[in-house]
Structure formats: C-alpha cells, structure tokens
Amino acid sequence: MRVLRVGDSDARLIEPVLHADERGSFARSWCAESFAAAGFAFTPLQGNVSLTRGAGTLRGMHFQRDPRPDPKVVRCSLGRIHDVIVDLRAGSPTRGQAFAHVLDGARPQMLCVPGGFAHGFQLLSEEAVVEYLMGEVYVPELYDGFRHDDPALGLAWPLPVRGLSEKDRAWPDLAGRFPWLAERAHA
Numbered sequence: 001m002r003v004l005r006v007g008d009s010d011a012r013l014i015e016p017v018l019h020a021d022e023r024g025s026f027a028r029s030w031c032a033e034s035f036a037a038a039g040f041a042f043t044p045l046q047g048n049v050s051l052t053r054g055a056g057t058l059r060g061m062h063f064q065r066d067p068r069p070d071p072k073v074v075r076c077s078l079g080r081i082h083d084v085i086v087d088l089r090a091g092s093p094t095r096g097q098a099f100a101h102v103l104d105g106a107r108p109q110m111l112c113v114p115g116g117f118a119h120g121f122q123l124l125s126e127e128a129v130v131e132y133l134m135g136e137v138y139v140p141e142l143y144d145g146f147r148h149d150d151p152a153l154g155l156a157w158p159l160p161v162r163g164l165s166e167k168d169r170a171w172p173d174l175a176g177r178f179p180w181l182a183e184r185a186h187a
Ligand SMILES: Cc1cn([C@H]2C[C@H](O)[C@@H](COP(=O)(O)OP(=O)(O)O[C@H]3O[C@H](C)C(=O)[C@H](O)[C@H]3O)O2)c(=O)[nH]c1=O
Pocket: 048, 050, 059, 060, 062, 063, 119, 120, 121, 132, 137, 138, 165
C-alpha cells in the first residue's frame, strides 16, 4: 500500500495494492488496520455513492459543522474527477489551505479526509461515480458549505463550471462566517 501525505496536512492519499490477474484486478477499498498505520484512524458509519453526468459538473463545497464534522474516505470508481479539500479547522497549521487531486476510476486511489475539511469535486469525464465512506452520519442541521468560487479562497477549477445545484449556487461568503479568512484576505 502506498501512502502519500497531502501537503503538510493530516489528509492522506492512499493507493492500496492492486492484485491483477487474467480475470482483472482486486484491491481493498478500506482497511482499518493499515489505514490507521498510515495515519488515518477512521470508523465508517455511513457509505455514500454519487453518480454525476457532464464534464465540468461540480458538487460542493460541503462540510459538516462541529460538533459532528465528517471525516471521509473518497474514491472515484468510474470516470475522473478533480477533487478539492479545504482545511477549515481552527488551530490547524494548514487552516485555509486547499489541496487538489485527480482521482481516477482506473486507479484504486483513495483520499482520506479528516473531519473539518470541506470537500468538492468537478468532473473531468462525461460521467463519474464517486463512493465515500463517512466517519460521521449525515446531520442535515449541521450540513454546510460554500461556493466553488468563494472570493476568500480563489479555488481554481480545470473546466468551465456547470451543473451546480441551487444549494451550491447560494452558499453565503465564507469570510462572513470565518473572520480569520477575511483577515487573511487583507493580510
Ligand atoms: C450528503 C447527504 C445528502 N443526502 C441527501 C440530501 C439531498 O436530498 C440529496 C443530495 O444531497 P446533496 O445535493 O448535498 O449531494 P452532494 O452535492 O453530492 O453532496 C455531497 O457532495 C460532497 C462532494 C461531499 O463530499 C458530501 O459527501 C456531500 O455533501 O441527498 C443524504 O440523504 N445523506 C447524505 O449524507
């Protein structure tokens, strides 16, 4: 299993061993012991799968607020996505930093995202299936987000953005809710 650090953050990009033979291939999509040894201790409480159509379509950015932030293990099982996480945790040395990865259904890579990060992705293929194990259950009252083009972050997206949900168009500016972002923007 290959474990890559994600910048200086405590997120991890894990590539499990791919056992290929004449039938195809086999890889683990999660393993408590080896993931913990890789620095990502995690207990899945919910599994999500989303099918998205149309290159450029974007889901996010979403996060679940304290006291129930939602760590997740994200895998693209079909197609290709530009995946972005943003550290929103108070006190984190990488607070405010964004980390982008291409996740490809042809590779069994998984992005291990601690709770307190926002997450979103844009399709690089015409269709994509994204599956993720969640370390916290969905709590609608704590479900939050910000726009992909929030002025406080300046996130770059590889394709013209399309297919946003009404909710993802309407998130309020982050700086109004996280003063430390506004201060940083004026630093
Ligand atoms: C997240 C979630 C949603 N829902 C319901 C709520 C809506 O009626 C429907 C679609 O929800 P939403 O439009 O928020 O789905 P996405 O835009 O794919 O949200 C996800 O996109 C980004 C990339 C993520 O990382 C999160 O896992 C998740 O926020 O599913 C549930 O029933 N359970 C859930 O856990």
